[in-house]
Amino acid sequence: MVDPPSPDEPGPGVGLEPDDPPVPVDPTAADEEHRAREIRDPLPQPLVSVRRLVIAALLLVAVGCLVVAGRSGGDTDRRTDAQPAIASFTPAPGGRVIRQSTVGVILEQGYDGRLTINGTAIPEAQMEGAVVPGTDAYERLTEDQRRLGPRPNNRERVLFRPGPGQAITELDTGEVQITVRYWRVADGEQTARTFSYSIYTV
Numbered sequence: 588m589v590d591p592p593s594p595d596e597p598g599p600g601v602g603l604e605p606d607d608p609p610v611p612v613d614p615t616a617a618d619e620e621h622r623a624r625e626i627r628d629p630l631p632q633p634l635v636s637v638r639r640l641v642i643a644a645l646l647l648v649a650v651g652c653l654v655v656a657g658r659s660g661g662d663t664d665r666r667t668d669a670q671p672a673i674a675s676f677t678p679a680p681g682g683r684v685i686r687q688s689t690v691g692v693i694l695e696q697g698y699d700g701r702l703t704i705n706g707t708a709i710p711e712a713q714m715e716g717a718v719v720p721g722t723d724a725y726e727r728l729t730e731d732q733r734r735l736g737p738r739p740n741n742r743e744r745v746l747f748r749p750g751p752g753q754a755i756t757e758l759d760t761g762e763v764q765i766t767v768r769y770w771r772v773a774d775g776e777q778t779a780r781t782f783s784y785s786i787y788t789v
Contacts, residue, residue: 672695672698672769672780673692673767674693674695675693676691677691678786683788683789685789686759686760687750687757688788690758690763691745691747692745692767693744694742696743698770700745701714702746704747705758708754714744714746715741716741716744763785763787767782767783768780
């Protein structure tokens with residue numbers, strides 16, 4: 588005699604589902620899902636890459652150009668081909684300085700010169716390196732050196748610094764025109780040439 592099935596046991600055919608047919612995969616949808624996943628979770632980028640190296644190099648070049656441009660305004664500049672007797676400028680033509688800065692030029696050995704700043708002639712006795720009568724430095728000069736004027740030992744340094752008691756106490760604001768008159772000492776002052784340029788105060 589066959590026992591009837593237990594209520595806890597499923598009878599024949601009960602609870603059995605027919606196998607579901609496979610669902611076809613759309614390749615287009617799969618590609619879109621893959622791309623979406625790449626956007627959400629991009630692959631890690633290498634720390635050093637060619638693109639990053641190129642960008643860094645360009646930034647370094649740009650910074651270097653800015654530094655050079657910034658320095659060129661107030662630094663001493665070398666001579667120009669048009670004025671071979673001028674060894675250097677302080678500051679360079681077109682440079683920017685504060686209103687109490689030293690200005691002028693350095694000439695080649697064997698030259699002498701004078702400065703005119705915005706129409707004011709600078710006395711030689713107020714130029715850099717001038718020896719003041721009555722000082723120890725003046726007493727050490729020979730008679731021949733004293734006959735050469737206030738700057739017997741550094742005539743090529745045609746420089747002036749504004750200050751109290753000077754022909755100019757401070758440079759004007761903005762554009763400042765400087766005129767240099769220079770000549771070869773052996774040829775005499777009657778052979779002097781002039782050269783003018785502008786600087787700017789800040």
